[in-house]
Structure formats: C-alpha cells, structure tokens
Amino acid sequence: MRIDHKLQRIQVDSFEISDELVYRFFISLPENERETALLRAIRIGVLATMEDRFSAFLSKTTDDLGVQLENLKLLFDMKQEIFHKTAIKGVAAENDILEFLETYIDHFHLGDVVLLSRTSKGLLKNNKTGDILAYVGGENSGKKVAIECKFDKSIKLGDVDSLDIASNKYDTAWSQLLETTVNRGANTSIIVFDKTLADASIQRAVDGVTYIDNIGFICIIDYEASDYHNLAIAYNFARKLALRKDGKNIEVDFVNMLIQRLLKDIRDIQNIEMLVKNNIKNNLQILKNIEKSLLSIEFNQQYLMKYLEDGYLSKADLLDFYQREDIRTKYKLISKDIEGIETEEHL
Incomplete structure (x- = not known):
C-alpha cells in the first residue's frame, strides 16, 4: 500500500481477498456496479473503524462475534433510521438540491432564479409547504415551479379517492403536490423523494420521474450518490409547462413516455x-x-x-x-x- 499525498490517493497493487461473504456479495452484482460497490464498502468500513463505539463493540465480542453479528446489524439499522428521520438531513438535502438546480440553470443559461422558501409562509394560512421556488425566466416573469422535498417515509402515493374524511392524516404525494402549487402560487410543482426513503407505493408507481395530470411531477433521486439526473428531467419538463401560453391540455401518457425514453437514454449513457x-x-x-x-x-x-x-x-x-x-x-x-x-x- 502506498499513499500519494500530492494526489491524496491510496494505491494498492495486486490486491486479492479470499472471503466467502465478500465473494457472494460481489458475484451477485452486475459487473458494471462492482467497482462502485467496492469503493462504498471501503468508505463504510473506514467510517466504522473510526467509530469508537463500533470498535469497542467488536473488541467485546471477539469470542462470540458470530452470535453478536445480528445485534450489530440492529444497532447499525437503528443509527441509520435515526439519521434518516432527523430534520438536519432534510435541511441539508434542500440546500444540496438548490445548489444542483443553480448549477443546472447556469450551465444551460436558462435565466431562472431559484430560492429557498421553506421558512416563509405561502398563500395558505400558516403553511410553509414548498421548500424551493423557481422563477422561470427570472423573478419578474410570473412563471413559477414550486419544489417540495420529502425525506421521510410517512408520505404515500395517494390519489383523490384515497382521502378518508374521518382521518386528519391526508398527506400524500398527490395532496402535497397540489398544496405546494397552491401555497406558492406556482404554475406546477415537483415533489422530490430519496430512493432509500420513498414509500413502497411510490417506488412501485414511479420509475425515476412520473407526471400526474394537472397535479405535477413525482421525482426520486439518489441523495447519497449525489445523483440528481431525475430531478433535472422533472425540472426541465416542469419549467416548459410553466412557460406554456396556449392553455391546451397535454397528453399525460405521451409526457410520461418521453420521460421514460430520457431515463433509458441516461441509464445507457x-x-x-x-x-x-x-x-x-x-x-x-x-x-x-x-x-x-x-x-x-x-x-x-x-x-x-x-x-x-x-x-x-x-x-x-x-x-x-x-x-x-x-x-x-x-x-x-x-x-x-x-x-x-x-x-x-x-x-
């Protein structure tokens, strides 16, 4: 092993490992995903080694590690669950999404302006729904796309028929999209989920990006991998809808077909x-x-x-x-x- 201080790299020549668990894990992955998985495994291992409580736990269970592995997994899952539920992650994600949109807009010279709106009240009473507001073509254009970021598992897909009038719990992806659009006076809206936190009903219905007629776009990103290409597709369609002047209805199936074609092309690339x-x-x-x-x-x-x-x-x-x-x-x-x-x- 060599450390290149100038390039800040670790260099390992002719590395080989004989471990059944590692072998079975990597053989189950597609060939083009193995290198990325290896890098993630190394990073996770380094983080775990740096964690004192993790090291202390291992040292205490050296003799009966096999018995305690399940406990270790539970501890890890609990820490992950706590992390995913914290408001801190939501705030950080909103900032990262805003930065991505700013870079995207600047790269393609779109002239849009995006601002955080999560702390400001909207048009609805005591309502702050709509974390990011995009002014399409500039702040004075009168065209807006509102974006709501949902980094928790409490939101299901929903639809108009799923509302139970006897319950106060009516937050769904559909309702949040409508609420976001109305609260921010937007032309259309996008709701963004992280792939590790989206509810199963959303995962089943949305393959990256989906447009719901007269409601908005549902978008799933990979926040951990900083992969926002689905958001770029959703935003590009949303801003074009906002700029429409003819008022004609659009074919939802055709829009979703275009989206799926774009997603396929991106995956191929x-x-x-x-x-x-x-x-x-x-x-x-x-x-x-x-x-x-x-x-x-x-x-x-x-x-x-x-x-x-x-x-x-x-x-x-x-x-x-x-x-x-x-x-x-x-x-x-x-x-x-x-x-x-x-x-x-x-x-």
Missing part, C-alpha cells in the same frame, strides 16, 4: 461511461506493465553487454543487478506520468 472508465483504467494498467517490461529488458541487456565485454561481474554489479534500484526509480517516474493521464481523464 451511464453504463457506457462506466465501461469507458473501466477500459481506460485497464489500458493504463497495460501501459504500465509494458513500460515496466521494456525497462526490465533494457536493464538486463545492459548487464548482459557488460558481462560479455568484461567477462565477469563484480559483487557490486551483482548487488545492483539484484536490487535494480535504477530501474525501480525510472519506473516510479513513468508510473506517475501514466497516473497523470488518468487524473486528466477525470477532470
């Missing part, structure tokens, strides 16, 4: 990108191996010529031949140059 990145890494490793072999051939030829010319090799020569410090130094320089190519590819 992501798979291709993963394959390209893997090929780049493989080719760079091949290049390293070629350079190493060429250096070794050159080095061996030098000592062969020396032996043929002088008829012998001194003990100092034999030591140099054995240690190969000169070739080692040259290879390190070449290896850094090749790694520089890899760094440029990521920029």
Whole structure:
C-alpha cells in the first residue's frame, strides 16, 4: 500500500481477498456496479473503524462475534433510521438540491432564479409547504415551479379517492403536490423523494420521474450518490409547462413516455461511461506493465553487454543487478506520468 499525498490517493497493487461473504456479495452484482460497490464498502468500513463505539463493540465480542453479528446489524439499522428521520438531513438535502438546480440553470443559461422558501409562509394560512421556488425566466416573469422535498417515509402515493374524511392524516404525494402549487402560487410543482426513503407505493408507481395530470411531477433521486439526473428531467419538463401560453391540455401518457425514453437514454449513457472508465483504467494498467517490461529488458541487456565485454561481474554489479534500484526509480517516474493521464481523464 502506498499513499500519494500530492494526489491524496491510496494505491494498492495486486490486491486479492479470499472471503466467502465478500465473494457472494460481489458475484451477485452486475459487473458494471462492482467497482462502485467496492469503493462504498471501503468508505463504510473506514467510517466504522473510526467509530469508537463500533470498535469497542467488536473488541467485546471477539469470542462470540458470530452470535453478536445480528445485534450489530440492529444497532447499525437503528443509527441509520435515526439519521434518516432527523430534520438536519432534510435541511441539508434542500440546500444540496438548490445548489444542483443553480448549477443546472447556469450551465444551460436558462435565466431562472431559484430560492429557498421553506421558512416563509405561502398563500395558505400558516403553511410553509414548498421548500424551493423557481422563477422561470427570472423573478419578474410570473412563471413559477414550486419544489417540495420529502425525506421521510410517512408520505404515500395517494390519489383523490384515497382521502378518508374521518382521518386528519391526508398527506400524500398527490395532496402535497397540489398544496405546494397552491401555497406558492406556482404554475406546477415537483415533489422530490430519496430512493432509500420513498414509500413502497411510490417506488412501485414511479420509475425515476412520473407526471400526474394537472397535479405535477413525482421525482426520486439518489441523495447519497449525489445523483440528481431525475430531478433535472422533472425540472426541465416542469419549467416548459410553466412557460406554456396556449392553455391546451397535454397528453399525460405521451409526457410520461418521453420521460421514460430520457431515463433509458441516461441509464445507457451511464453504463457506457462506466465501461469507458473501466477500459481506460485497464489500458493504463497495460501501459504500465509494458513500460515496466521494456525497462526490465533494457536493464538486463545492459548487464548482459557488460558481462560479455568484461567477462565477469563484480559483487557490486551483482548487488545492483539484484536490487535494480535504477530501474525501480525510472519506473516510479513513468508510473506517475501514466497516473497523470488518468487524473486528466477525470477532470
């Protein structure tokens, strides 16, 4: 293992592990997801190792670790549940979503303005629904898209017929979309869920993004992976709906078909990108191996010529031949140059 302080990287050569649990986990994944899963596993392992209570727990259960593994899993699940339920995560997610939308708008020169509105009251009495407000084409355009972020499991999909008049619990994705639109005086709205927290009814009905006629867009993002491409699709459609002037009804099925086509294209691109990145890494490793072999051939030829010319090799020569410090130094320089190519590819 080597630590590159300049690039802030950990380098491990010829890593191999023989563990049935690890093997079964990775063999169950598609090939293009294994590298990402490995990086996540390393990060989680490092975080766990840094956690004193986790380390203390392991040290206490060394002898009966197998029995306690289930307890460990329960502790981890509890910590995750507490984390997902905290208001802090919701606030952080709203800020990150706002930053993403600002970057998206700036990149495509849309001229929209997005602002946090979660702390301000809207048009409905004592109501703050609608965490982010997007002014399409500028603050004076009169066209608005309201965005509600839901990072909890309490919201189901719902529909008009699902309201029980005997119950005060009527919050659903449908109702929240309508409430968001009315409360912020918007043309349409988007409700955003995290894929790890969305209710099963939403997961079944929404494949990334879905448009509900005259209500708005339901969008599922991967917050942990900072993957907001579904939100980009939803926002792009929503702002175009807000800019419509003719007032004609739109074909909901056609909109959803377009959305699904876009989602498929994006997934295909992501798979291709993963394959390209893997090929780049493989080719760079091949290049390293070629350079190493060429250096070794050159080095061996030098000592062969020396032996043929002088008829012998001194003990100092034999030591140099054995240690190969000169070739080692040259290879390190070449290896850094090749790694520089890899760094440029990521920029």
